[in-house]
Amino acid sequence: MSSAISVRRLTKDFHVGLRGVKLRAVDDLSLEVPRGQVYGLLGPNGCGKSTTLKVVLGLVSATSGEVSLLGEPYASPGARRRIGFLPEAPYFHKFLSGRELVRYCARLSGVVPSDLGSAVEKALALASMTTAADRPVGTYSKGMLQRIGFAQAVVHDPELVILDEPTAGVDPIGSAAIGDMIRAMRDKGKTIVLCSHLLGQVEQVCDRVAIMDRGKLVLEGRVEDVLARRDRHVLTVEALTPAARAAAEAALQSHGAVLTSVTHPRRSLEDLFRELVTGSRDA
Amino acid sequence: MRRHLRWIAPAVLLLAAGTCAEISWRAVRPAIPEIGRKELEPTLGQGVLLGVLGGLRTVIADLTWIRSYVLWERKDRPGCETLMRAACALDPHSRYFWENSAYAIGFDMAHWDIRRRGGYDKVPAETQRRLFHAYARKGIALLEDGMGHAKVTTPLLLTAAQLAELKLQDHPLAIAYYRRAAEAPDGPWFAARICAQVMWEAGRQEEAYRWFRDYWTERMRGREDGFPDDLQRLRTMEEALRITPGRRIERQAWER
Amino acid sequence: MNASFRRIDWIARITFLEAVRQRFFAFLLVLGVAMVLSSVSFRVFDFGHGELKFIADFGFGGMFFFGSVLAVVMTAQLFFSEIDNKTALTLLAKPLSRWEFLFGKFAGAWAMLGVFVFVLAGLLGLVLWSRETELLALAEQTGRIPATFSLSGLAWYALLQWLRLGVVIAVVLSISALARTFLFAVVVGSLAVVAGQLQWIAQDAVLKPTDSPLYEAFLWLTTRLLPNLQQFNLGDALVLGSAGVPAGATGEVVLSGLLYVAAYLALGAVVFRRREI
Numbered sequence: 001m002s003s004a005i006s007v008r009r010l011t012k013d014f015h016v017g018l019r020g021v022k023l024r025a026v027d028d029l030s031l032e033v034p035r036g037q038v039y040g041l042l043g044p045n046g047c048g049k050s051t052t053l054k055v056v057l058g059l060v061s062a063t064s065g066e067v068s069l070l071g072e073p074y075a076s077p078g079a080r081r082r083i084g085f086l087p088e089a090p091y092f093h094k095f096l097s098g099r100e101l102v103r104y105c106a107r108l109s110g111v112v113p114s115d116l117g118s119a120v121e122k123a124l125a126l127a128s129m130t131t132a133a134d135r136p137v138g139t140y141s142k143g144m145l146q147r148i149g150f151a152q153a154v155v156h157d158p159e160l161v162i163l164d165e166p167t168a169g170v171d172p173i174g175s176a177a178i179g180d181m182i183r184a185m186r187d188k189g190k191t192i193v194l195c196s197h198l199l200g201q202v203e204q205v206c207d208r209v210a211i212m213d214r215g216k217l218v219l220e221g222r223v224e225d226v227l228a229r230r231d232r233h234v235l236t237v238e239a240l241t242p243a244a245r246a247a248a249e250a251a252l253q254s255h256g257a258v259l260t261s262v263t264h265p266r267r268s269l270e271d272l273f274r275e276l277v278t279g280s281r282d283a
Numbered sequence: 284m285r286r287h288l289r290w291i292a293p294a295v296l297l298l299a300a301g302t303c304a305e306i307s308w309r310a311v312r313p314a315i316p317e318i319g320r321k322e323l324e325p326t327l328g329q330g331v332l333l334g335v336l337g338g339l340r341t342v343i344a345d346l347t348w349i350r351s352y353v354l355w356e357r358k359d360r361p362g363c364e365t366l367m368r369a370a371c372a373l374d375p376h377s378r379y380f381w382e383n384s385a386y387a388i389g390f391d392m393a394h395w396d397i398r399r400r401g402g403y404d405k406v407p408a409e410t411q412r413r414l415f416h417a418y419a420r421k422g423i424a425l426l427e428d429g430m431g432h433a434k435v436t437t438p439l440l441l442t443a444a445q446l447a448e449l450k451l452q453d454h455p456l457a458i459a460y461y462r463r464a465a466e467a468p469d470g471p472w473f474a475a476r477i478c479a480q481v482m483w484e485a486g487r488q489e490e491a492y493r494w495f496r497d498y499w500t501e502r503m504r505g506r507e508d509g510f511p512d513d514l515q516r517l518r519t520m521e522e523a524l525r526i527t528p529g530r531r532i533e534r535q536a537w538e539r
Numbered sequence: 540m541n542a543s544f545r546r547i548d549w550i551a552r553i554t555f556l557e558a559v560r561q562r563f564f565a566f567l568l569v570l571g572v573a574m575v576l577s578s579v580s581f582r583v584f585d586f587g588h589g590e591l592k593f594i595a596d597f598g599f600g601g602m603f604f605f606g607s608v609l610a611v612v613m614t615a616q617l618f619f620s621e622i623d624n625k626t627a628l629t630l631l632a633k634p635l636s637r638w639e640f641l642f643g644k645f646a647g648a649w650a651m652l653g654v655f656v657f658v659l660a661g662l663l664g665l666v667l668w669s670r671e672t673e674l675l676a677l678a679e680q681t682g683r684i685p686a687t688f689s690l691s692g693l694a695w696y697a698l699l700q701w702l703r704l705g706v707v708i709a710v711v712l713s714i715s716a717l718a719r720t721f722l723f724a725v726v727v728g729s730l731a732v733v734a735g736q737l738q739w740i741a742q743d744a745v746l747k748p749t750d751s752p753l754y755e756a757f758l759w760l761t762t763r764l765l766p767n768l769q770q771f772n773l774g775d776a777l778v779l780g781s782a783g784v785p786a787g788a789t790g791e792v793v794l795s796g797l798l799y800v801a802a803y804l805a806l807g808a809v810v811f812r813r814r815e816i
Contacts, residue, residue, distance in 0.1 A: 054628075054816070057631075059631055059816040060816065077636065080633060081633075083632065085628075085629065085632035085633075087625055087628040089625070090625070093553060093556075096553070104549060107545065108546055108549055108550075108634070109633045110542065149629075152629070289809045290809060292805050293805040296798060296801050297764065297806070300763075300766070300798035300799040300801075303794055303798050304795040304799070305745065305746075305762065307791035307792045307795045308742050310787070310788035311773060311784060311785075311788050311791075312739075312743075314773055314775075314782040314784050315772060315773065315776070316782065317775075339599070339603070339604065342596060342597065342600065376779075377589075434589075434781070
C-alpha cells in the first residue's frame with residue numbers, strides 16, 4: 001500500500017518585494033508518511049512546515065519536486081475528499097453556530113444528505129462540542145475554536161487528517177483533549193499529520209517525527225528511536241539512604257558501570273496542572 | 284502550453300460578449316439620447332459626470348439649471364449658455380429646459396453682447412441687427428434640437444415662431460412654426476389667430492382667410508362657445524377681402 | 540456537475556448570509572430606501588419634467604449609485620475576508636475547486652444585490668403607482684393628458700440593473716483574484732466601473748469609419764476588454780416610455796450581460812487558479 005503522503009525532492013521558493021528576491025521556504029525535502037500512524041512534523045517558526053503542508057494540500061504550488069497524497073497526485077479533488085485539514089489559528093464565519101459550521105463543511109466535503117445528521121453529531125461528539133454546538137462560533141474560546149475546527153476536519157471520516165498547530169494558544173486541558181482526539185483517530189486506523197513546535201505533545205502522541213530546519217529535513221524516524229540514548233539508563237529508587245547509595249555505587253563499579261548522577265524525579269508542570277485543574281471551563 | 288490554453292476560454296467569451304454588446308448597443312443607443320452630447324463636455328468637471336455615468340440625471344439637470352440662473356442674473360453669456368445647454372442635454376425629454384434656454388439665448392443674450400461691446404449708442408445698428416439675428420438663429424436651432432427629444436413640442440414651436448417673427452422678422456418662417464403649433468393636437472387657440480394675423484400682415488390675405496376659416500370651422504366652431512372673437516376676426520377679413528355674402532361663413536345662431 | 544453545483548450553492552448561501560448581515564449593506568439599503576421615499580417631498584424642486592420622471596430618477600440614481608458601491612466594496616470585502624481570515628485555507632483544502640469557490644462568491648454577492656435592487660424597485664413601483672393614481676384623478680378633473688409609468692418596464696429595468704451589477708461583481712472578483720490587498724481591488728474595481736460606464740464612447744467611435752487602422756484596432760480591443768455598462772441604463776425608455784426600445788433589443792442586452800459575467804468569471808477563475816493562498 002502506498003504512503004499516506006509521499007514528498008520527493010520538494011523545493012518551494014517565494015519571490016518577495018518588487019525586485020522578486022527569492023526566498024527558499026522548502027529546500028529539497030523528501031519524506032514518506034506511513035499510513036495508520038501519527039506523524040509529527042517539527043521545527044522552529046519559519047522552518048517550512050506549514051509551507052510543506054500547503055504544497056501537499058495544493059494551496060501553494062511547488063517550485064520543483066513531486067508530492068502524492070494517498071496514492072493520488074496532490075491537490076486532486078479525489079485526494080482532498082479523503083483528507084481533513086485544520087489550519088493554524090483557524091477562523092470561521094462567526095455568525096454560524098458550531099453545528100451549522102460542521103454541517104456546511106460536511107456538505108463541501110461531499111457527505112451525502114442522508115448521512116449528514118449522524119456524521120455531524122459524531123464529529124461534534126468526538127470533539128466534545130455537542131453541548132456548545134448551537135452557540136455562534138463568534139462566542140467560542142480559543143480551545144473551543146480548535147475543537148470545532150477538529151470536528152469540521154473529521155466530519156467526512158477522512159483517511160488522513162492534517163493538523164497545523166492544533167494546540168497553539170490552547171490551555172493544557174484543551175491541549176490534552178486534542179491529544180485524546182488524535183489518539184482516538186489513530187485507534188480508528190486513520191493517519192494523522194501533526195505539525196507543531198510543542199515538543200512535549202508531539203512526544204506524547206506521535207509514532208514518528210520529522211524535524212525541519214531552514215526548509216531542510218534534519219531528522220526523521222520513530223519517536224522511541226530518535227529519543228532513546230542507548231548508552232544511558234535510569235533507575236527509580238524509593239527510600240534511598242546514603243549507605244544504600246554508597247553500596248549501590250560500589251556494586252555498579254564492580255561491574256564496570258559508573259553512576260553519573262543522582263537526582264529526584266520531577267513530574268512535568270503539565271501533569272501537575274492537569275492533576276490540580278479537573279476540567280476546562282470550555283467543556 | 285496547457286497553462287496558456289486556459290486563457291482561451293475567457294478570451295473567447297470576452298470576444299463573444301464584446302461582439303454581442305456591439306449589436307445590442309446599436310439597438311438601444313437611440314433610447315439613451317442623454318449621453319454623448321457635446322454640450323456636456325465643458326461641464327463634466329462640475330458634478331455632471333455622475334449624471335453622465337447613469338442615474339440621478341434629472342436631479343443633476345435641475346441643479347445645473349439653478350446654477351445657470353445665477354449666471355443669467357450676472358449676464359455671464361458663455362457660462363449661462365453652457366449650463367443651460369448641459370441641462371437640456373442631461374434631460375432632453377423636458378420641454379422646460381429647451382424652451383427657457385431658447386428664450387434666454389434668443390431674446391436676452393444679444394442684449395448682453397451689445398452691452399459688453401459698449402452699449403446701444405456705441406454699437407452700430409447693423410451690428411446690433413446682425414447680433415439679434417445670430418442669437419435668434421441659435422435659439423431656433425436649439426429648439427429644433429429639442430423638438431427631436433422633448434415629449435411636448437408645441438410650446439417649442441410657439442417659441443421658435445416668436446423668435447422668427449420678433450427677432451428675425453422672417454415671416455414665412457414664423458408662419459410655418461405658428462401653423463405647425465396651431466395644427467398640433469394640443470395646439471392652443473391663440474396660435475391659429477396669431478398665425479392668421481402674421482399671414483395677413485405678410486400680404487398673404489387670401490391664404491390667411493382660407494386657412495383661418497377652415498381652421499375655425501373644423502376645430503373651433505364646435506368647441507366651447509364657438510370662439511366668437513375669432514369669428515369676428517374672420518368677418519373683418521371677409522369685409523376687407525370683399526367676399527360675397529353667399530361665399531361667406533354662414534351666420535351662426537349665437538352670432539351678434 | 541451536480542456535486543459542483545451543490546458546492547457552489549453552499550458557498551453562495553454562506554456568502555449571502557455574511558453579506559446581508561453586514562452593517563454596510565443595511566446602511567446603503569436604508570440610504571437607497573430613504574432616497575426613493577424622499578423623492579416625494581422633493582417634487583417641488585422639479586422643473587416640469589413630469590413628477591413621475593422626477594420620482595423615478597431618484598430610484599434609478601439610488602440603484603445605480605449605491606448598487607455600484609455595494610457591488611465593488613462588498614464583493615472585494617467578501618473575497619478578502621476569506622483570504623485574510625484564512626477561512627479560504629479551510630475551504631480550499633476540501634474537495635472544492637477554486638472556480639467553484641469563485642462562482643459561489645459571485646452567486647452569493649449577486650443574490651445580495653438582487654435583494655437590494657428588487658427592494659428598491661418594489662418601493663419605487665409603490666411610490667410611482669400611488670402618485671400616478673393621484674395624478675390620474677387630477678388629470679380627469681383638468682382634462683389634461685395624464686402621466687403614466689410602466690410596471691413591466693420597471694421590472695425589466697430592475698432586472699437589467701441587477702444584471703449590470705452582476706457584471707460589476709464578476710469584474711471585481713477577477714480583479715480580486717489578482718490583487719494582493721482589499722484596497723487595490725476596491726480602487727481598481729471602482730475605476731473599472733467608471734470605465735465601463737464610459738465604454739460607449741469607444742463603442743460609438745468603433746461604429747464610425749476611421750482612417751487609422753491602429754486606432755481602429757485600439758478601439759476594437761478596448762470595446763472587447765471593457766464591458767459596456769451604459770447599455771443597461773434604459774430606465775427612462777422602459778419605465779416612462781421616453782423612447783422606444785426595439786423589440787428584442789432588451790434580450791440582446793441581457794445576452795451580452797450574461798456573456799460578460801461568464802467571461803469575467805472565467806478570467807477570474809484562471810487567475811485565481813495560480814494564486815497562492
